[in-house]
């Protein structure tokens with residue numbers, strides 16, 4: 001089988017074809033085609049409102065597209081949802097969690113829902129709570145966690161069943177520098193071990209450090225995509241980003257009243 005636009009013959013970890021989403025008259029995502037190669041660390045960039053969250057939500061089956069398809073390691077998210085969802089771990093936007101549970105209870109819920117053995121859920125959940133410094137015996141309800149802790153427990157839920165693809169919406173947002181370094185390390189090891197990560201971020205330094213591939217979105221479309229080194233060339237990723245999405249420059253006369 002030959003796959004056009006791809007050097008590798010492997011099935012892409014994530015393949016989006018013609019994805020469209022409108023909210024009333026607003027076209028949030030305007031027909032996106034994107035392939036994320038298996039084993040890649042893929043950064044999705046774009047200014048506020050570019051359509052990143054909408055795209056990732058459709059990619060993982062949280063939001064039904066108006067048109068188009070999303071396939072996860074070959075399984076269609078909408079026609080074969082059980083197979084598709086078994087292969088992914090998701091950190092959604094805003095991390096909507098059952099927050100009247102403790103972190104350990106939440107992980108148990110996720111693990112059992114995915115049909116995992118209770119003993120294995122226990123072992124992995126203790127290890128995740130420990131590694132992510134959420135406290136193994138912590139009885140605090142998730143609702144009382146800080147924003148960064150909520151991100152970390154959301155990430156733990158996404159990792160628990162050792163999925164082959166991780167789709168993470170702004171995993172570094174609200175996370176302190178020590179925890180960010182820890183998460184970078186965990187994700188790096190996950191990709192080295194054969195996993196694939198797709199994540200959205202506004203933090204260029206993190207994307208430059210971690211990613212093998214990037215795509216830059218603006219106004220619901222992908223403007224630039226490819227291997228990080230090729231997209232960046234001799235410039236910084238931030239320079240490329242600003243050039244691609246455009247941006248206003250301060251003239252010095254704004255907010256003169258301030």
Ligand SMILES: Nc1ncnc2c1ncn2[C@@H]1O[C@H](COP(=O)(O)OP(=O)(O)OP(=O)(O)O)[C@@H](O)[C@H]1O
Pocket residue numbers: 023026027028046047048049050051052053054055
């Ligand atoms: N549920 C919704 N109802 C109406 N409009 C929406 C909804 N969700 C998103 N939008 C609109 O779709 C566009 C894309 O939003 P989206 O959240 O996907 O952007 P984003 O790139 O993730 O932005 P950010 O970086 O700020 O998180 C925006 O104009 C937003 O206002």
